[in-house]
Amino acid sequence: MKNAAHEHVSRRERQIMDALYTRGRASAAEVMESMPDPPSYSAVRAMLRLLEEKGLVRHEQEGQRYIYLPTVPAERASRSALTRLVQTFFGGSAEQAVAALLDMERSNMDEEQLDRLAKLIEQAREEER
Secondary structure, three states, rough: OOOHHHHHHHHOHHHHHHHHHHHHOOOOOHHHHHHOOOHHHHHHHHHHHHHHHHOOEEEEEEEEEEEEEOOOOOOHHHHHHHHHHHHHHHHOHHHHHHHHHHHHHHHHHHHHHHHHHHHHHHHHHHHHO
């Protein structure tokens, strides 16, 4: 099996993974129902096979149909995607990524959210000591 954490996943493949994470397990038809502006049924099946080859999805047979399940926990997949995003757009700098997020969300953040972020920063400082 390939190292799933470093596999490139297309926009459509991410939509399929989102559907599987939301549902937990789903047939190709159920995945297709969950997708915005879905491609054809055969395209969804082909993408599910690709995701299986990448080690991100597995299937179980139930009667005549395959039921697909994610093999990578959602948290691990999101960390991997975030790591790639920080590497690609912020030169690997978590500080620059956080600054950009804060700049984007400045008008939407309330005191409670800012306090939670401050606590996370303080925890990170204490763990470094």
